[in-house]
Amino acid sequence: MTSSLVRGRPRHATAHIRVRVAHALVGAVAGAGWLAIPVLAAQDPATASPPPTTAAPAAPRDDESSAVDLILPVAVLGTAGVLAAYGYVRRGRRASGAVSATPTAPAPAESDRAARSALVRADDSVRASEEELPFVAALADERAVARFRHAIHTARAELSAAFTLWHRYEEGEPRDPGDRRQALAGIVGRCAEVGWVLDARAVELDRPRRAGVGPALEVAEEAFRRLAARAAGARAMASELRERYGPSVGARAAGGAEEAMDRLVFATSRLNEARRAADLADGESAVRQLRFAEGAVAQAGILVAGVDRTARRLRAASALVPAALTGAEAVLARARATGTPVPSGTDDTLAAVREELTAGPYDPLDALRRITRALVRLPGARSGVLDTAADLVARAAVGAAEDFVAVHRAGVGADPRSLLAAAVRTLATPHPVEAAVLARRALELAERDVRAHGVPAPDAARPLRTD
Incomplete structure (x- = not known):
């Protein structure tokens, strides 16, 4: 049932109006009566004062009665005017900013x-x-x-x-x-x-x-030491990926490794501050610095794991590209044999990928992405090797977007997060080609947000509880 607040004026508002009208009428009658008291007193012989023994010359009778007759109408009109002016002022005040009885959405x-x-x-x-x-x-x-x-x-x-x-x-x-x-x-x-x-x-x-912050500090410091060794390996891996798959792939991996090192440097300073505060028995400061250090170590771990995961997926994609090309050509042949329209540019895409295989270092994940996207509307594109390729591409795209948002979330708005969540749902459907498109768009928007707001400090990306 729709509430009266939604339909319009609340039910009790009418009662308030009636009360205000009654108050106004009572005030008008009282004011008129008060103004008429002198007139009634002048006309009542029982209450009039006795005439003086030596009377002054009286005014004409007609003038006296005329003045008395005008007093009551003038009083009533004056009272009505006062009430009207009061109502006008009240209405003006309500119109100029008083809160309505119905809350506005x-x-x-x-x-x-x-x-x-x-x-x-x-x-x-x-x-x-x-x-x-x-x-x-x-x-x-x-x-x-x-x-x-x-x-x-x-x-x-x-x-x-x-x-x-x-x-x-x-x-x-x-x-x-x-x-x-x-x-x-x-x-x-x-x-x-x-x-x-x-x-x-x-x-x-x-x-x-x-x-006791001591045991927690030891846990964080041990995690830091393990991750520092892995971060050095990630830098070496980035150089290897550059040589094997080209400068664009190597640059992305190197960027992740460098960011991981930056987070670890930040974690070092925070761990030192936490240790110093613990030695001074400043528990609150020690816990606060420890949380910052944990957040930086966790984000460095995300970046290092991202480099390792990218290397594994690139190796898998590189082994899959030749088979994906063969499967794509078979899908095209069946489509043409059955009269199914083939999207324009599909042959050019396959030819470009085939040329990249022999031209030198290339990005195999990007090659699989172009193959699967070019054939997504054709029957048979969601089976066999092409489905495996589409799933690999989608998981790589979703993972890259997840890592970026997790590490830079202090500068990332709602739109890329929403697209990333949609990509995860779509991948589970499963519709890997569509999921890859959503994830790539999420990453683009997240990178745009970070460029607009600047790279956040590591401690800005970790909200702290105040309890």
């Missing part, structure tokens, strides 16, 4: 901004919690860790639902303005649920650190 732009901000905060919280999990697992008991994993899983599900609603909203669904406001409210509500689910475990997870 927020403007669409304001609701849109609130939903975007809620999505970003919720996504940051989930990613920060996922980064924190390995450090928690080394400190807390297994039951607490299991509860934390469950909380992250629940929060991730709520966040995925919120991103699904946002993606539909961005595509124009629903169309009714009221339903669109409800959709935005649902997005904000689900994002709030993400925060509540994670915060419910926050105190329990922080207890080991606050009880």
Whole structure:
């Protein structure tokens, strides 16, 4: 049932109007009576004062009665004028800014901004919690860790639902303005649920650190040492990828390795600060610096793992390209034999990839992406080697976008995050070619956001709890 607040004026507003009208009428009558008292007193012989013994010359009788007759109408008119002026002033005040009895809905732009901000905060919280999990697992008991994993899983599900609603909203669904406001409210509500689910475990997870920061520092320092050795290997791997697959692939891998080293340098300073604060018995400062160090180590781990994962996928793609070309040619032959229209440029794409195989270093993942995208509309493109190639390309694209958003999330807005979430859903459908397109677009928008806002400091990407 629609609320009276939605339909219009609240039911109790009419009663308030009647009360105000009654007050005005009573005031008018009282004012008129008060002004008429002198007239009634002059006409009442019982209350009139006795005439003086020596009377002064009296005024003419007609003039006296005329003045008395005019007093009451003038009083009534004056009272009515005062009330009218008062009502006019009240109406002007209401029109100039008094709050209406019916609450006004927020403007669409304001609701849109609130939903975007809620999505970003919720996504940051989930990613920060996922980064924190390995450090928690080394400190807390297994039951607490299991509860934390469950909380992250629940929060991730709520966040995925919120991103699904946002993606539909961005595509124009629903169309009714009221339903669109409800959709935005649902997005904000689900994002709030993400925060509540994670915060419910926050105190329990922080207890080991606050009880004694020493063991937590040792865990973080050990993770730092292991990762430093892996980061040196990632730099060497980037050089190898450059020689084998060309400068563009090598540049991307080298960029990830260098960023990992930057994060580790930052983690070194934070760990030193945490150790110094612990020696001074400043527990709050030690925990704060420790969290910054953990975040930097976790992000460095994402970057190093990204270089390793890229190397594995490039090797797999390189072995798959010749078979994918053969499968693509078979699909084209069947399409032509059955009279199925072949997209324009398909033969040129296959010829270009075939030429790259013999021309020197090339990007095999990009070659597979072009092959699978050129044939996506043809029957048979989702079977055999081509389906395997499309899945490999999609996972590589989604992984690259995930890594970038995770490491640079302080500068990434809601749109690339939403596209990335859509790419993950589409990959699970499975529609790998479409998922790869969404992931590449998400990465482009995320890189644009970071260029617009600048590269964030490592500590800016990790929201801290204040409890």
